[in-house]
Amino acid sequence: MDRQAKDTPIRLIQLTDTHLSEDSGEQLLGLDTRESLCDVLDLVNAIETNPDHLVVTGDVGGVGEPGSYQCLLDLLAQHLPLPMNWLPGNHDGPADMLTACPSACERVVELGDWLLVLLDTSVAGHVHGHLKARELQSLGATLARYPDRPTLVFMHHHPVPLDIRWLDGTQLDNADELFALLALHKQVKALSWGHVHQEFNGVKDGIQLIASPSTCIQFAPQRDDFCLDKKMPGYRWYDLHSDGRFETGVHRVADKSYGIDYDSSGY
Numbered sequence: 683m684d685r686q687a688k689d690t691p692i693r694l695i696q697l698t699d700t701h702l703s704e705d706s707g708e709q710l711l712g713l714d715t716r717e718s719l720c721d722v723l724d725l726v727n728a729i730e731t732n733p734d735h736l737v738v739t740g741d742v743g744g745v746g747e748p749g750s751y752q753c754l755l756d757l758l759a760q761h762l763p764l765p766m767n768w769l770p771g772n773h774d775g776p777a778d779m780l781t782a783c784p785s786a787c788e789r790v791v792e793l794g795d796w797l798l799v800l801l802d803t804s805v806a807g808h809v810h811g812h813l814k815a816r817e818l819q820s821l822g823a824t825l826a827r828y829p830d831r832p833t834l835v836f837m838h839h840h841p842v843p844l845d846i847r848w849l850d851g852t853q854l855d856n857a858d859e860l861f862a863l864l865a866l867h868k869q870v871k872a873l874s875w876g877h878v879h880q881e882f883n884g885v886k887d888g889i890q891l892i893a894s895p896s897t898c899i900q901f902a903p904q905r906d907d908f909c910l911d912k913k914m915p916g917y918r919w920y921d922l923h924s925d926g927r928f929e930t931g932v933h934r935v936a937d938k939s940y941g942i943d944y945d946s947s948g949y
């Protein structure tokens with residue numbers, strides 16, 4: 683995207699944790715993940731007049747099926763044909779994502795005056811997150827190359843505990859290394875993730891910390907054991923200003939019942 687007009691913010695949309703499968707009608711604790719994603723995409727189209735770009739922060743697939751990536755691409759082509767970048771979550775296969783859409787796997791995106799950096803925190807065969815040394819080196823090199831661009835960093839796993847005992851054990855396990863690196867690059871405005879299926883806003887060392895609701899089931903905040911929240915599926919938006927300011931918020935589906943099994947003890 684060209685450098686942006688001075689007073690025109692870039693509207694960025696974040697979708698996360700779609701948990702799709704190759705087959706239509708995939709149920710996750712009673713919810714059809716394709717149906718709820720389509721409801722969220724309809725919501726985006728109803729609210730957003732002119733969104734510029736889309737990021738998808740992992741768990742595209744629910745069980746790692748290669749066809750789940752084409753499913754998302756097809757739904758986006760039908761409902762929200764925007765430039766899009768994605769990154770893998772713990773349920774994803776990075777190689778399958780690369781095969782499905784190489785351009786979406788670009789990790790550094792110049793968006794107007796802003797820079798988006800997408801990280802891979804997935805660990806094959808494990809649920810928790812980790813940033814490999816080469817991933818951190820690449821991030822450091824990118825931030826050194828673009829010192830004057832306000833930057834958003836996206837990844838799948840949460841880098842700080844959120845007082846959710848059953849889920850905090852799966853957070854990024856070397857977040858200290860990430861925060862030490864980000865502290866060297868003051869242009870980083872926010873660090874944003876999925877994985878926790880809930881909204882969160884915090885701040886650490888001057889960097890905004892942001893989590894986004896899933897497009898399917900929602901996890902209840904601050905619980906020791908697995909517990910679903912009755913909040914609806916949703917998405918996050920960002921308005922990125924050329925002077926480095928940004929606003930962000932969440933919109934959720936309303937007036938809908940999905941038949942979710944709220945008594946479930948896990949998934």
Ligand SMILES: [Fe+2]
Pocket residue numbers: 699701741771877878879
């Ligand atoms: Fe997820």
